[in-house]
Amino acid sequence: MIKMYVMKTCPYCEYVEKQVKGNNQFEVIDISTHVKKLKEFLDLRDNNSAFDEAKKVGDVGIPCYVKEDGTITLSSAEVGLEPMPDGPACSIDGTGC
Numbered sequence: 001m002i003k004m005y006v007m008k009t010c011p012y013c014e015y016v017e018k019q020v021k022g023n024n025q026f027e028v029i030d031i032s033t034h035v036k037k038l039k040e041f042l043d044l045r046d047n048n049s050a051f052d053e054a055k056k057v058g059d060v061g062i063p064c065y066v067k068e069d070g071t072i073t074l075s076s077a078e079v080g081l082e083p084m085p086d087g088p089a090c091s092i093d094g095t096g097c
Contacts, residue, residue: 001025002079003066005041007032013063015084016076026079031062048072 004026006013020026031041045051045061050072054061065079066072076083 001027001068003027003029004079005029005031005037005044005062005064005066007060007062010060010062012084016063016081019081044072050074 002025004017004020006017006028008014008030009032017028020028029037029040031038041062041064044064044066045055051061051064051074054074061074063076064072064074065076067079073079
C-alpha cells in the first residue's frame, strides 16, 4: 500500500486524491486532521532528501507518497497518478494555494 500525505486545503492534493478514491492501493493521510499525522509527515519531511528541492523553493512537499518499499517521492506520476496540469504549488508563503 502507498501512503499518500495530503491536506484538504491544497488544490494539488485534492486533484490527485480524487484519482485514488476507492483504490485500496493507497492510504490517504490528511495531515490537517490531527497533530499526530502532521508530526508523522514533518518527521518524513525533516529527515528525507526527497524534500530538499521542495524546501529550497518554499513548497510544503505535499502530496507526498511513501511507496511500499519505503522510498519517498513527491511525483504523482511515479505512483501511477496523473499530475495536475499547470497546477498551483502550495508554498509555505501561501502562493499558489
